[in-house]
Amino acid sequence: MIPIPRLGILFLLSAPSGAGKSTLRAGLQKDQDFAYSVSCTTRSPRPGEVDGSDYHFLSRENFEAKIAAGEFLEHAQVHGNYYGTLKSAVLDALRIGTDVLIDIDVQGAAMVRATDHPEIRDALADIFLMPSHIDVLRVRLARRGTESPDEIALRLRNAETEMRAWRQYRYALITGTPEEDLAGFRAIMRAERSRSSRLLFDPLS
Ligand code: 5GP
Numbered sequence: 001m002i003p004i005p006r007l008g009i010l011f012l013l014s015a016p017s018g019a020g021k022s023t024l025r026a027g028l029q030k031d032q033d034f035a036y037s038v039s040c041t042t043r044s045p046r047p048g049e050v051d052g053s054d055y056h057f058l059s060r061e062n063f064e065a066k067i068a069a070g071e072f073l074e075h076a077q078v079h080g081n082y083y084g085t086l087k088s089a090v091l092d093a094l095r096i097g098t099d100v101l102i103d104i105d106v107q108g109a110a111m112v113r114a115t116d117h118p119e120i121r122d123a124l125a126d127i128f129l130m131p132s133h134i135d136v137l138r139v140r141l142a143r144r145g146t147e148s149p150d151e152i153a154l155r156l157r158n159a160e161t162e163m164r165a166w167r168q169y170r171y172a173l174i175t176g177t178p179e180e181d182l183a184g185f186r187a188i189m190r191a192e193r194s195r196s197s198r199l200l201f202d203p204l205s
Contacts, residue, residue: 005200008094008123009192011101013185014109015129016159018140020175024129025103027182034099034189037089040066043081046146058082073120074104074111079154083108094123097200099189106165113168125192128169129181134160136175 011034015021029036040056042063051057058066063082067075073091075084085102093100100123104112109126131137137159141152166172173184192198 006097006193006198007200008097009099009125009189009198010090010094010112010120010123011099011189011192012109012112012124012126013101013103013129014106014126014162014165014169016131016137016162017155018137018144018159019129019131020140020178020181021103021129023178024181024185025101027178028101028185034101035089035093037085037093037100037102039083039085039102039104040072040075041081041083043079043083056086073115073117074108076105076107076111078105078107079151079158085112091117091119094119099193106162106168109165110168122197125171125188126169127171127173127185127188128166129173129175129185130163130166131175134163 013021013025025036028034038053038056040058040063042058042060045051045054045057049055060082063084066072066084071086071088072084073087075082077083083105085104085108090100090102102112112120112124113126115121134156138156141147141155147155171188173181173188175181176184
């Protein structure tokens with residue numbers, strides 16, 4: 001098939017902790033047909049996480065300097081730490097027609113929707129990955145065992161707040177098996193890539 005020139009799409013994925021977002025992201029990243037935007041954070045790396053690939057791990061001072069310099073497309077405090085998306089990386093990719101995936105929380109998503117960059121507004125496709133019930137998260141977080149009981153309690157409180165925002169997203173993907181989540185997300189990607197407003201060619205000329 002001939003590749004059709006088109007504008008890059010900003011796939012924004014949000015989900016409460018424990019909804020299966022990391023598994024979904026890993027599945028998506030098996031196909032290199034988009035760029036994943038590596039976020040900055042002030043939280044400590046978890047075992048196995050790699051600086052520059054999972055996150056850019058920054059000190060609070062360094063993060064705040066970047067906020068002051070206007071380097072973030074969005075940033076938020078989540079679970080007591082800063083998280084943010086670098087504006088330049090996203091814009092550079094979109095401008096050359098590369099799709100970008102950002103994995104951010106609901107506060108960050110609201111900031112992206114309110115952006116004054118028309119390119120970003122037009123590029124945006126926001127998706128909320130949501131369990132059918134909060135108890136699904138409770139079980140998954142306990143089973144994961146990477147957080148202390150206090151951290152789990154904090155994440156569940158945050159999850160409830162985040163789940164209230166699901167209707168602000170264009171798409172809601174209700175979680176099923178990892179395979180179903182991946183297939184659902186891929187279907188959204190395919191549909192967004194076919195939107196006529198994104199295609200930059202004239203079949204009649
Ligand atoms: P975790 O610490 O488990 O990797 O991520 C915690 C939360 O922070 C997740 O909901 C994740 O989506 C969110 N997050 C990760 N990167 C960013 C970012 O760049 N901006 C915002 N606003 N949230 C982020």
